[in-house]
Amino acid sequence: MVLSALAKKCDSLTSVKLTACSMVTDDAIIALATHCRQLNSIDMSFCYEVSNFGVSSLAAKCTGLANINLSFCSKVSDKGALLLAENCTGLNRVNVSNTSVGETGISALRAKCKELTTSH
Numbered sequence: 001m002v003l004s005a006l007a008k009k010c011d012s013l014t015s016v017k018l019t020a021c022s023m024v025t026d027d028a029i030i031a032l033a034t035h036c037r038q039l040n041s042i043d044m045s046f047c048y049e050v051s052n053f054g055v056s057s058l059a060a061k062c063t064g065l066a067n068i069n070l071s072f073c074s075k076v077s078d079k080g081a082l083l084l085a086e087n088c089t090g091l092n093r094v095n096v097s098n099t100s101v102g103e104t105g106i107s108a109l110r111a112k113c114k115e116l117t118t119s120h
Contacts, residue, residue, distance in 0.1 A: 004031035015041040019069075022048055029054030033061040041067040045095070051075035052083070059083040066115075067093040074100055081105025085112040092117050 003024060007013070013036040018024050024047040032039065033054075039062040044050050050073045058065065059080075065088040070076050077100035084091065085108040092115040096105065110116060 003028040007031040007035040011035045012038060014038050017043040018047055019043050020046040022046065025049045026051055026054035026057075030057040033057040037061050038064065040064050043067075043069040044073055045069045045071040047073055049075070052077055052080040055080035056083045059087040063087050064090060066090055069093075069095040070099055070101075071095045071097045072099070074098065076101060078102055078105035078108075082108050085109045089113055090115055 004027070008031070016032065016039065024044065026049070029044070029050055034057070039058070042058065042065065050070070052075070055070070055076055058068070060083070065084070068084065068091065076096065081096060081101045082105055084094070089112050091109065091113040094109055094113070094116065
């Protein structure tokens with residue numbers, strides 16, 4: 001709820017760190033993606049409730065993302081990584097450690113995101 005209100009008021013946000021905000025859900029990420037389309041960096045590590053649904057909204061609406069940390073978001077899988085690879089080709093840092101992203105998702109990110117320097 002608070003994150004949704006923040007997103008509506010701060011539509012020029014370019015970076016947000018939500019590390020270990022265990023109450024952050026897909027709905028909050030969707031609100032961020034909808035209102036903060038200039039996001040280029042987002043850290044959602046340890047946001048256990050974020051899934052492919054929230055990531056898909058980021059991928060569709062925040063195509064300028066350069067940095068995304070999804071570590072320990074176990075509900076994120078290859079599906080989310082594939083959407084990021086297709087829509088956010090300027091990504092240069094991606095952390096998908098301790099998620100459900102496998103070799104398929106990582107390979108897609110490496111193939112589509114030519115500026116990618118770090119991926120786990």
